[in-house]
Amino acid sequence: MSAPPTTGGPTLPQVRKLVSTIPGPKSQELLARKDAAVATGTGGVLPISVVAAGGGVLIDADGNSLIDLGSGIAVTGVGNSAPAVVQAVRRQVEQFTHSCFTIAPYEGYVKVAEKLNAITPGEHEKRSALFSTGAEALENAVKIARHYTGRQAVVVFDHAFHGRTNLTMGMTAKNMPYKNGFGPFAPEIYRVPASYSYRDGLTGPEAAARSILQLEKQIGAENVAAVIIEPIQGEGGFIAPANGFLPALQEWTSQNGVIFILDEVQTGFARTGDMFAANHEGIVPDLMTFGKGLAGGLPLSAVTGRMDIMNSAVGGGLGGTYAGNPIACAAALATIEIYEKDNLTERARAIGAIITDFFAGLAAEDDRVGDIRGRGAMIGIEFVETGTQRPAAALTSAIARKAGQDGVLVLTCGTYGNVLRFLPPLSISNDLLREGLQVVADALKANA
The missing domain is CATH 3.90.1150.10 (Aspartate Aminotransferase, domain 1)
Structure with missing residues (x-):
């Protein structure tokens, strides 16, 4: 087994020590x-x-x-406050803290986009857009998919978690504490069964056939803009779908002109034993969303995907005041280097x-x-x-x-x-x- 890396965090004794009750x-x-x-x-x-x-x-x-x-x-x-991340943040803070990328662009944002385009699955030409939170990335992925396809319906899954904004609450399955009393939610969101082999006993292809049958009968493929799924469902219970489930979904979306969006906000960046969970079954999604582990603790998220889809939104249609903040971009570049180097x-x-x-x-x-x-x-x-x-x-x-x-x-x-x-x-x-x-x-x- 590999040894732990030497790059993580300030020098603190790596021991469990209680000097008071919890909480003290x-x-x-x-x-x-x-x-x-x-x-x-x-x-x-x-x-x-x-x-x-x-x-x-x-x-x-x-x-x-x-x-x-x-x-x-x-x-x-x-690791918390990894030295290379701290140094990168300090350098950026001394240069400038904000300009808003859509007003006055800067290299850090471009370098993060270039890196994501290079390391994500697929050899096709890609484009990226940066945001601040995972939910914001999911919202924009839906915007892009709807704009590109001219369709409205968005398909999500049982046990899914995609965020706490109005749209992503509607995409989230669990009522308490995330949705209760916060409706009404955005329309044109449809939920189908996921693969949960411990409880449903189905193989991946069987579970996918069940999901596809439901969405075809209840929504209609011609109305679906996007199918969105976490490659391992996080808040829903760390549910890893049975082998073959994700490839079957991707094949169906490809055949029906539907955008296949993989939500790697929690699974992305080495967490699952590969840089991206998509790689475990050779999945090449149309769009991917990232957050959490991207920037070593600073708020940064992203949507990366096929150039024609990503470029379909009109100029000014994507962005935000803090989207792709320069300090977070500096942290992300240092963080990705640590994932790769170590x-x-x-x-x-x-x-x-x-x-x-x-x-x-x-x-x-x-x-x-x-x-x-x-x-x-x-x-x-x-x-x-x-x-x-x-x-x-x-x-x-x-x-x-x-x-x-x-x-x-x-x-x-x-x-x-x-x-x-x-x-x-x-x-x-x-x-x-x-x-x-x-x-x-x-x-x-x-x-x-």
């Missing part, structure tokens, strides 16, 4: 201020106040050092092997570990009630809560709320990763 008194003070100043709807997972992070640890205001198995939801793949795709595969092997051993002893799935350093563990496949949401929440109290940040997800998602920074050490996994296992045993 200083974190509790900030949480009280948060309650008094911040809208309740922003929510919260781990009740700490972060003051430093790097490698595989988070340091809170009370001096606790916690193991980070979440990477800010797959954002800090190269071979973090191989590191992600090694991390994934450690996680899956660990939970396979645990599953042999505890049948509440229902399914282990994912790719690379994007692994989901689905928990069920013993002797059944009934989702164990309360157990999953209890495990995450107990692990947090014991100094390990791990995130939950899933349509049924019963999946732990593992997204460690690719800069985490093997020893620290294994320690974090053991803390999670101990939390499971504590909730027998």
Whole structure:
């Protein structure tokens, strides 16, 4: 297995250390201020106040050092405050912080677009447009697809998550907490079944045939502008579709003049053990969306795709005041260089092997570990009630809560709320990763 890279984060001791309860008194003070100043709807997972992070640890205001198995939801793949990213940001800040690319262009934006065009799947000529958030990238991908095809219908899938804006909420499957009370949503969004082999038992081609039949009968191929899917569904439960599902969808879209959009906001940039999850099955989508791991922690997203499709929008139809901010572009160029130079795709595969092997051993002893799935350093563990496949949401929440109290940040997800998602920074050490996994296992045993 590959060793962890040496480029991640500030020099912090890579240890789990608790000097207070979680949350400690200083974190509790900030949480009280948060309650008094911040809208309740922003929510919260781990009740700490972060003051430093790097490698595989988070340091809170009370001096606790916690193991980070979440990477800010797959954002800090190269490690928090990776030195090369920090240096690139400092240089850019000293030059200029903003001009708005659509007003006065700059090289950083162009270089990011050139890089994305070069490294994404397919040998065809491409174009890219940069934005700030994943949801913004998805909104613009839909705009582009509708403009190019002259069609309106957008097809999404069960268990999908695409964002929190009005359009992307409509594309998202899960009601609570993302959609409840926020409607009405944008029209012409249609949902069809996804591939979820643990629960539907279908092969990839069988699941694709089911989805295609429904969209043909209920929408009509001639009305569909785009089919949009995550190659591994993130918030929906880290659901990796059965082999053959994605290629069958792509073949259908190609035959019917439909734009095939792959949402790689969470899976992109080494996370799944390849630079892009599309590469695992040789998928070459028409458009791809990116975010999260693109810029080492700074807000940047992108749409990359076929030149004729991307160029169909009129001048001024794409953009935004902060879209492709120069500081974020500098961070992205440094971040992509780290992924490539440190071979973090191989590191992600090694991390994934450690996680899956660990939970396979645990599953042999505890049948509440229902399914282990994912790719690379994007692994989901689905928990069920013993002797059944009934989702164990309360157990999953209890495990995450107990692990947090014991100094390990791990995130939950899933349509049924019963999946732990593992997204460690690719800069985490093997020893620290294994320690974090053991803390999670101990939390499971504590909730027998």
